[in-house]
Amino acid sequence: xxxxxxxxxxxxxxxxxxxxxxxxxxxxxxxxxxxxxxxxxxxxxxxxxxxxxxxxxxxxxxxxxxxxxxxxxxxxxxxxxxxxxxxxxxxxxxxxxxx
Amino acid sequence: xxxxxxxxxxxxxxxxxxxxxxxxxxxxxxxxxxxxxxxxxxxxxxxxxxxxxxxxxxxxxxxxxxxxxxxxxxxxxxxxxxxxxxxxxxxxxxxxxxxxxxxxxxxxxxxxxxxxxxxxxxxxxxxxxxxxxxxxxxxxxxxxxxxxxxxxxxxxxxxxxxxxxxxxxxxxxxxxxxxxxxxxxxxxxxxxxxxxxxxxxxxxxxxxxxxxxxxxxxxxxxxxxxxxxxxxxxxxxxxxxxxxxxxxxxxxxxxxxxxxxxxxxxxxxxxxxxxxxxxxxxxxxxxxxxxxxxxxxxxxxxxxxxxxxxxxxxxxxxxxxxxxxxxxxxxxxxxxxxxxxxxxxxxxxxxxxxxxxxxxxxxxxxxxxxxxxxxxxxxxxxxxxxxxxxxxxxxxxxxxxxxxxxxxxxxxxxxxxxxxxxxxxxxxxxxxxxxxxxxxxxxxxxxxxxxxxxxxxxxxxxxx
Numbered sequence: 001x002x003x004x005x006x007x008x009x010x011x012x013x014x015x016x017x018x019x020x021x022x023x024x025x026x027x028x029x030x031x032x033x034x035x036x037x038x039x040x041x042x043x044x045x046x047x048x049x050x051x052x053x054x055x056x057x058x059x060x061x062x063x064x065x066x067x068x069x070x071x072x073x074x075x076x077x078x079x080x081x082x083x084x085x086x087x088x089x090x091x092x093x094x095x096x097x098x099x
Numbered sequence: 100x101x102x103x104x105x106x107x108x109x110x111x112x113x114x115x116x117x118x119x120x121x122x123x124x125x126x127x128x129x130x131x132x133x134x135x136x137x138x139x140x141x142x143x144x145x146x147x148x149x150x151x152x153x154x155x156x157x158x159x160x161x162x163x164x165x166x167x168x169x170x171x172x173x174x175x176x177x178x179x180x181x182x183x184x185x186x187x188x189x190x191x192x193x194x195x196x197x198x199x200x201x202x203x204x205x206x207x208x209x210x211x212x213x214x215x216x217x218x219x220x221x222x223x224x225x226x227x228x229x230x231x232x233x234x235x236x237x238x239x240x241x242x243x244x245x246x247x248x249x250x251x252x253x254x255x256x257x258x259x260x261x262x263x264x265x266x267x268x269x270x271x272x273x274x275x276x277x278x279x280x281x282x283x284x285x286x287x288x289x290x291x292x293x294x295x296x297x298x299x300x301x302x303x304x305x306x307x308x309x310x311x312x313x314x315x316x317x318x319x320x321x322x323x324x325x326x327x328x329x330x331x332x333x334x335x336x337x338x339x340x341x342x343x344x345x346x347x348x349x350x351x352x353x354x355x356x357x358x359x360x361x362x363x364x365x366x367x368x369x370x371x372x373x374x375x376x377x378x379x380x381x382x383x384x385x386x387x388x389x390x391x392x393x394x395x396x397x398x399x400x401x402x403x404x405x406x407x408x409x410x411x412x413x414x415x416x417x418x419x420x421x422x423x424x425x426x427x428x429x430x431x432x433x434x435x436x437x438x439x440x441x442x443x444x445x446x447x448x449x450x451x452x453x454x455x456x457x458x459x460x461x462x463x464x465x466x467x468x469x470x471x472x473x474x475x476x477x478x479x480x481x482x483x484x485x486x487x488x489x490x491x492x493x494x495x496x497x498x499x500x501x502x503x504x505x506x507x508x509x510x511x512x513x514x515x516x517x518x519x520x521x522x523x524x525x526x527x528x529x530x531x532x533x534x535x536x537x538x539x540x541x542x543x544x545x546x547x548x549x550x551x552x553x554x555x556x557x558x559x560x561x562x563x
Contacts, residue, residue, distance in 0.1 A: 008385065009315060010343060019388070054341060064337025066381075068394050075397040091394070093383060095333060098312035098345045099199040099287040099355055 001025050001034055001086055005043065009094030011065065014055055015047045023047075036067070037080040039090065055092070064095045160184055164257075169211050182371035183211065189370035190214035192279035194267055194295055196247040197221075198345065198355030199285035199309045199362060201233035206363035207283075208251035212370065214259040215251060216279055219243040220266035220431075226563070230352035266431065267291065269418045272298045281366050284308040285359065289342045290422035290430045296321055296329030300406045301417050305369050305376075309362040311355035313348055316384035318361050319377055319396065322406065323369065326378035331400040331407075336426040354386050439528040444535070445544045451518060452556040460506045461516035462498045466530040471522060475561045477552070485526045492537060517542045524548040 005021045012019045025042055027034040040056065048055050054062065060080060061067055067074040068091040074082050084090070157166075159180050166173065169183050191212050193200045196219040207215055221243050223234045231243075238246035244264045251260050263275055267286075272294060276282055282304050284295045292308070299306040305323035310316065322328045345355075361382065368374045383392045405412045423429055446454075454461065465472055465480040472482040481498055483491045495517070502515045517539055521527040527544040534542040545551070553560040 008383065009317070010313070010341070010348075019385075054338070062338065062341070063335035064333060064341050066332070066396070071392065071394045073394065073396040076395065091383075091392075093317075094341060095337065096310035096312045096315060096317050097287065097289045097292060097342050098348070098350060099195055099197055099285050099310055 001027065001084065003039070003084065003087070004089045005047070006089065006091045007093075008091065009096055011055065011092050011094045014050055014052075016049055021047060034084045035080065036069070036074060036078075036082040036084065036090075039084060040080070043092075061092065066093045066095065067091070068093070161187075165211070168255075168257075172210070178371065178373055182373050185371040186367060187211050187213050189281065190216070190279045191281045191283060191366050191370060192216040192218065192276065193283040193285055194218045194291070195285035195287065196231070196233065196243040197227065197285060197287060198230040198350065198352070199311060199359040200247070200283070201231045202356050202359035203283055203285055203309075203363040203366070204233055204247050204251055205254065206360060207366060208255045208258050208260070210363070210367055211255065212258055212367075214261060214279070216261040216263060216275070217244050217247050217251075218263040218265070218267050218275060219247075220264065230350060230355055232352075232356065267294065268430070269294060269298075269420060269422070273302065273414055273417065276302050276304060280304070281369055282306050283362050283366055285362065287345060288430065289336055289428055290426040292329060293336065293426060294420075294422045294430070297405050297412065297417055297420065300328050300330075301412065301414050305378075307362050307365045307369070309355075309358040311358045312343055312345060312350055314351055314354055314386040316354050316358035316386070317381060318358055318365070318384070319381040320365050320369065321378075323376060323378045325399055327397055327399050328403060328406040330405045331398075331403045332396060334400075334404065339426070339428045342426075342428055351386060354384070357384060357386075435525055436523075437525040437528055439532055440544055444531055444542070445528075445546050446518070447546050448551045448555045451545050452552075454516070459516060460502055461518055462495070462502055464495060464498075464517070464519045464530070466519055466521050466526050471563075474563050475549070477520065477549070480520065485521070485530050488530055488533060489537075495534070495539065514541070518545055519543070520545045520552075521548045523550050 002022070002024050005023055007015060007019055015021070025034060025039070027038065037059065040060065044052055044056055055065070056062060069077055069082055069084070070089055161180060161183065165183070165187070172178050172183050173180055175182070189212060191207055193204050193207070193216065196204065196217050200217070200219070204215065204217060222240055223231070223238045223243055223246050225239055227234065228236065233250045234243065234246045235250070242264050244262045248260045248262050251258065265271060267275070276298050282295060282299050284292060284306055286292060286295065296306055296308070299322045306321040308321055308329065309318045320326065365377055368376050379396060379398055381394050381396050383394065399406055401408045404410060463477060463480040465476055465482045466485040466488065467482070468484045469482060476482065481494065483494060499515050499517065506515060517534070519527040519530045519534065519542060521530070524544065524547045527548060531542045531544040547554070549560065550562060553562050
């Protein structure tokens, strides 16, 4: 499955300062379905190069990280259970506090 | 040849004469215009031309001066007289007169908001000037609120500017916020953001929230039209290590400028009831990639501890809430001062200065990131950023050996010392702790770092 993953708000620093990653992921659960929970663990294993605790806490993203699936808050699509589809764009963005 | 010289000097002379006549005419025109304006002015004591053509204020309530000043607003069919009137009757509070607050305040004052409040406790510093464009050099060292208010008054003397020269706390926030219709969050830290959002929920005020860091910005409107509050989106505060400050991570001046302008725009839209405010949506700005993304965010959460259905969070709870404890970070922007080490593992900047002068044999490791090291560094220091220290211990070993070798040829005797320095003296303590564990028991941290050095030893050493 082809996906575009984007990191922002400083999260890109955890993956070699690369903001946009075009990736291909094969769903492993046999039913050919990929959900956000699977994607998070894939990202943690394959893209996060340092300080994984700055990206995840438990089995979800750490507090202060917004997850957007096709420009839409993942809270609206089922969070960890959101089913991903071919060519989806998933954005991970850390909230900023500066001014 | 001679005649052409005469001719050109004649032409030049004529141009000068005409220019002078032109500027004289312009002066007379503008004097007449202002005279005419004075005649039409509502506060003009009785000297008024035919009231049938020029009443002091038209039925809609805009004075002739307002009509002229805001004419370009009035010409917008979707904004018009109605929008301007609403704006002129509204009050907006901007919390923070920094990088976001500067442009927000400039535009809000210029646009003719009725009352404009400014909260800040800070003073203007030279390293603010590249982004905090409301302040001028003359105000360095003086209150940001005074400086911002003065500029706003210069731009629009008809707006009521209210100065709140104090830090926003749970003890004063309710009282200050209650005097305004709309709140603009232009602060720079996590506890303030939670405190401002909670206070807006308690008082039922819309909140225009902006943030900027590095080359990115974020913007949304909270607590408005069924949209979420800050806590609906971020119920749990982020770890303190995820809360970077402009003073540590840097910020391109124009980036908060853009977000601050957008904050002014959203505040104007909300107060004039024009357009679709950015509620339930968030704008994400990536300056480097030149991209703006507007995303849909969750609505108000029924389970939200502050704005949810069964929330018991009211004024009393707000006043007792400890935002610094909740977010594990201070409300003021003062930098962290760690104390990780025993006194015998540290030396003062003065002490280091003395040892340097006495020619003590030592290695100085500077653990700041490379781009910091490039700004300024102490002579003969070795740059090994803290993040890469564990992979570069060999370099420390060989630097010490080299120094030992030099020393033995000079045959003085004492051990080669190892000192660690950073910008403010926090990372250097972390590094010394690590070095001591890795077989460098005598490693010492220079207290206060390069900032301390500039302060206490060498005032000509640049600060940043």
